[in-house]
Amino acid sequence: MTNRMWGGRFAETPSEIMEEVNSSIDFDKRLFAQDIAGSQAHCQMLAAKGIISADDAAEIIRGLDQVQSEIEAGTFTFSRSLEDIHMNVEARLAEIIGPAAGRLHTARSRNDQVATDIRLYVRDTIDHLDHQLADLQKALAIKAKEHSDAIMPGFTHLQTAQPVTFGHHCLAYVEMFGRDRERFADARKRVNQNPLGAAALAGTSFPIDREMTSQALGFDSPMRNSLDAVSARDFAIETLSAAAISAMHLSRLSEELVLWTSAQFRFVSLSDRFTTGSSIMPQKRNPDAAELVRGKAGRVIGALVSLLVMMKGLPLAYGKDMQEDKEPLFDALDTLSLCVAAMTGMINDLTPNLAEMRAAADAGFATATDLADWLVRVLGLPFRQAHHVTGALVAKAEARNVGLHELALAEMQEVEPRITDDVYSVLTVDSSVRSRKSLGGTAPDNVLAEAERWLKQLG
Numbered sequence: 011m012t013n014r015m016w017g018g019r020f021a022e023t024p025s026e027i028m029e030e031v032n033s034s035i036d037f038d039k040r041l042f043a044q045d046i047a048g049s050q051a052h053c054q055m056l057a058a059k060g061i062i063s064a065d066d067a068a069e070i071i072r073g074l075d076q077v078q079s080e081i082e083a084g085t086f087t088f089s090r091s092l093e094d095i096h097m098n099v100e101a102r103l104a105e106i107i108g109p110a111a112g113r114l115h116t117a118r119s120r121n122d123q124v125a126t127d128i129r130l131y132v133r134d135t136i137d138h139l140d141h142q143l144a145d146l147q148k149a150l151a152i153k154a155k156e157h158s159d160a161i162m163p164g165f166t167h168l169q170t171a172q173p174v175t176f177g178h179h180c181l182a183y184v185e186m187f188g189r190d191r192e193r194f195a196d197a198r199k200r201v202n203q204n205p206l207g208a209a210a211l212a213g214t215s216f217p218i219d220r221e222m223t224s225q226a227l228g229f230d231s232p233m234r235n236s237l238d239a240v241s242a243r244d245f246a247i248e249t250l251s252a253a254a255i256s257a258m259h260l261s262r263l264s265e266e267l268v269l270w271t272s273a274q275f276r277f278v279s280l281s282d283r284f285t286t287g288s289s290i291m292p293q294k295r296n297p298d299a300a301e302l303v304r305g306k307a308g309r310v311i312g313a314l315v316s317l318l319v320m321m322k323g324l325p326l327a328y329g330k331d332m333q334e335d336k337e338p339l340f341d342a343l344d345t346l347s348l349c350v351a352a353m354t355g356m357i358n359d360l361t362p363n364l365a366e367m368r369a370a371a372d373a374g375f376a377t378a379t380d381l382a383d384w385l386v387r388v389l390g391l392p393f394r395q396a397h398h399v400t401g402a403l404v405a406k407a408e409a410r411n412v413g414l415h416e417l418a419l420a421e422m423q424e425v426e427p428r429i430t431d432d433v434y435s436v437l438t439v440d441s442s443v444r445s446r447k448s449l450g451g452t453a454p455d456n457v458l459a460e461a462e463r464w465l466k467q468l469g
Contacts, residue, residue: 170374208239313342
């Protein structure tokens with residue numbers, strides 16, 4: 011038996027292999043709510059324009075409501091022979107209301123239908139991710155406020171660079187995830203364009219009202235070119251680009267949590283809720299949640315590459331290749347959502363080990379830049395000369411295995427005779443962080459103010 015939804019042209023049924031490669035219902039069934047919403051908006055528009063009768067429209071709406079109830083209740087039977095969510099819904103609609111169901115597909119195609127469904131789905135997911143990322147920002151801002159003056163080493167090249175505060179470090183990620191939200195919000199503008207009414211590729215001869223369906227579905231406007239409407243997937247690619255960048259940020263934070271929870275760092279601790287043990291080493295507490303977030307970032311980035319490669323050789327308009335957009339898109343957005351939730355949980359759960367962080371900041375000559383700045387500010391040395399003098403003092407301290415603040419004044423004066431006792435005022439990590447009052451600096455007052463600003467903004 012041929013497919014009753016499109017088989018009039020065909021005398022034979024598709025082979026089992028064709029059915030297997032052609033079917034998308036296993037993954038696109040999650041679009042049922044968007045598909046039904048689009049169909050109802052289309053139906054109401056057809057009736058308003060007199061293209062179908064009001065009685066048929068009422069029956070179609072009633073039937074679609076029943077289909078949605080059945081799917082939500084788990085009593086709906088999906089058929090792989092019907093290929094996709096669109097045909098499954100329409101076939102069940104025909105069983106419920108009879109021949110009137112066949113009028114629903116007037117003036118549309120599966121091409122504009124699926125484009126509409128995916129845009130609605132991506133729009134909903136962006137809104138969900140925005141709420142999740144805001145929650146993560148809030149968790150980080152709370153930690154920043156609580157630890158605005160907790161001193162830790164700041165790193166470049168993973169080497170001790172200058173002392174910063176733990177709160178300042180947390181706020182760096184608040185900024186990153188804020189930009190992620192901006193990227194998603196900007197992508198949403200281009201997602202929220204209505205392709206419904208483009209039909210297969212050329213539009214339709216029926217007197218449809220695309221503004222009406224746009225308003226009903228919450229789109230900003232109809233798309234202006236029917237070829238573009240059915241063949242564009244750049245909105246999904248742009249969304250995945252934002253997702254990949256956000257996943258990369260999550261991965262960087264995960265890497266820091268992996269390092270910080272190690273015995274070599276001991277900067278933070280995670281509870282049993284976000285760690286696991288070893289099957290052979292009873293002493294282990296593994297930061298598996300952080301490691302998995304770090305690993306899953308690759309799936310999100312891979313999905314972006316997958317869609318770019320899939321689309322790069324396609325002429326206008328629709329090609330069945332584009333069916334391959336859904337699985338990587340769904341997986342990437344699901345994965346990102348899970349990773350954001352896991353990271354928010356870890357941030358809420360972690361406990362900073364303040365003594366270990368401060369001890370690490372005290373080591374590694376973290377105040378060397380403060381010493382160089384003092385030589386410039388007080389003695390008037392050119393910075394390059396001050397840099398050289400400071401390097402010589404660091405070498406002297408390193409040879410004695412002491413900190414810069416532990417060098418005697420006479421030892422310092424061997425390198426630069428004009429150094430005075432006042433130099434010790436800049437050689438503590440406390441004085442270093444307090445001095446960084448420039449906009450965006452790590453001074454505790456700055457950090458506290460920024461944390462409070464973010465918390466007020468996040469609500």
